[in-house]
Amino acid sequence: MPRSQTNNKDAYHLILEAIDMGIYKPGDRLVESDLAERFGVSRTPIREALQRLETQSLLERDGRSLIVASLDxxxxxxxxxxxxxxxxxxxxxxxxxxxxxxxxxxxxxxxxxxxxxxxxxxxxxxxxxxxxxxxxxxxxxxxxxxxxxxxxxxxxxxxxxxxxxxxxxxxxxxxxxxxxxxxxxxxxxxxxxxxxxxxxxxxxxxxxxxxxxxxx
Structure with a gap:
C-alpha cells in the first residue's frame, strides 16, 4: 500500500478514535496543523481524513472551520x-x-x-x-x-x-x-x-x- 494511503487510513482512524474517546467533543474545532502535530503525520492525510469525516456527517462546518458534529x-x-x-x-x-x-x-x-x-x-x-x-x-x-x-x-x-x-x-x-x-x-x-x-x-x-x- 502506498505511504499516502497508509497515512490517510491512519489519520482517519486516529481522529475517529480521539472523538470516540471524548478527547474531541461535540462543538470542538479541529485544526489541520494541530492534528498533524498531535498525531505526527503530514497535513495532507489529515486534510483527507477531515474531508472523509465531514462526508460521514461526523464533522460539520462552522464558517470556515470544521467542528465535531452534535446530535439534536x-x-x-x-x-x-x-x-x-x-x-x-x-x-x-x-x-x-x-x-x-x-x-x-x-x-x-x-x-x-x-x-x-x-x-x-x-x-x-x-x-x-x-x-x-x-x-x-x-x-x-x-x-x-x-x-x-x-x-x-x-x-x-x-x-x-x-x-x-x-x-x-x-x-x-x-x-x-x-x-x-x-x-x-x-x-x-x-x-x-x-x-x-x-x-x-x-x-x-x-x-x-x-x-x-x-x-x-
Missing part, C-alpha cells in the same frame, strides 16, 4: 431507531450463524465486564466491544459495515447511558440474556432481547438529557 433530539431518536433494528438483526443472525467459539467469547466478555460496572467509561468501551462481537458473529459483512457507521455516530453523544445510576448492572444482566438466547439458537428471542436492550438504553439517555435540561 430528533437526530438521536432517528439514530436509535436504526440502531435498534440493525442490532436486532445482528442478534438474530448471530443466533443462526455464530460458532460455538464465538458464543463462548461473548459469554466470557460478559463475565469479565461485570468487574467494570462502577466505571462507566471503561464499561462503555467494553460495551462497544461486546456489541461489535455480536456484529461479527452475524457473519454478514454488509450489516457489520452499517453498524460500524451507526456506532461511530454514537460517539457524537457527549455522555454514555451507562453513567446513569444502576444502569451498568442492569445492562450486564441484559447482555447475559442476549448471549443465552444466541447460545440457545433462538433467533427471535435473541433479536427481541437486543432490541429491548437498545430501547432501554435510549430511554435512559432521554432521562439523562431531561435531567440536564432541568438542572440547566
Amino acid at each position: 433530539h430528533n437526530q438521536m431518536a432517528e439514530l436509535y431507531v436504526v440502531r435498534r433494528e440493525l442490532e436486532g438483526l445482528a442478534a438474530r443472525l448471530a443466533a443462526r450463524h455464530a460458532t460455538d467459539e464465538e458464543v463462548r467469547v461473548l459469554r466470557d466478555m460478559v463475565e469479565a465486564d461485570d468487574a467494570l460496572v462502577d466505571d462507566p467509561v471503561a464499561l462503555s468501551r467494553a460495551n462497544r466491544r461486546f456489541h461489535e462481537q455480536i456484529h461479527l458473529a452475524s457473519h454478514n459483512r454488509y450489516l457489520v459495515q452499517q453498524l460500524d457507521l451507526v456506532h461511530r455516530t454514537m460517539a457524537l453523544m457527549a455522555t454514555t447511558s451507562l453513567a446513569a445510576q444502576g444502569r451498568g448492572e442492569i445492562a450486564q444482566s441484559e447482555h447475559r440474556g442476549i448471549v443465552e438466547a444466541i447460545s440457545a439458537r433462538d433467533e427471535e428471542a435473541a433479536a427481541e432481547a437486543l432490541r429491548d436492550h437498545i430501547s432501554i438504553a435510549f430511554m435512559t439517555r432521554l432521562k439523562q438529557d431531561a435531567g440536564r435540561r432541568e438542572r440547566g
Whole structure:
C-alpha cells in the first residue's frame, strides 16, 4: 500500500478514535496543523481524513472551520431507531450463524465486564466491544459495515447511558440474556432481547438529557 494511503487510513482512524474517546467533543474545532502535530503525520492525510469525516456527517462546518458534529433530539431518536433494528438483526443472525467459539467469547466478555460496572467509561468501551462481537458473529459483512457507521455516530453523544445510576448492572444482566438466547439458537428471542436492550438504553439517555435540561 502506498505511504499516502497508509497515512490517510491512519489519520482517519486516529481522529475517529480521539472523538470516540471524548478527547474531541461535540462543538470542538479541529485544526489541520494541530492534528498533524498531535498525531505526527503530514497535513495532507489529515486534510483527507477531515474531508472523509465531514462526508460521514461526523464533522460539520462552522464558517470556515470544521467542528465535531452534535446530535439534536430528533437526530438521536432517528439514530436509535436504526440502531435498534440493525442490532436486532445482528442478534438474530448471530443466533443462526455464530460458532460455538464465538458464543463462548461473548459469554466470557460478559463475565469479565461485570468487574467494570462502577466505571462507566471503561464499561462503555467494553460495551462497544461486546456489541461489535455480536456484529461479527452475524457473519454478514454488509450489516457489520452499517453498524460500524451507526456506532461511530454514537460517539457524537457527549455522555454514555451507562453513567446513569444502576444502569451498568442492569445492562450486564441484559447482555447475559442476549448471549443465552444466541447460545440457545433462538433467533427471535435473541433479536427481541437486543432490541429491548437498545430501547432501554435510549430511554435512559432521554432521562439523562431531561435531567440536564432541568438542572440547566
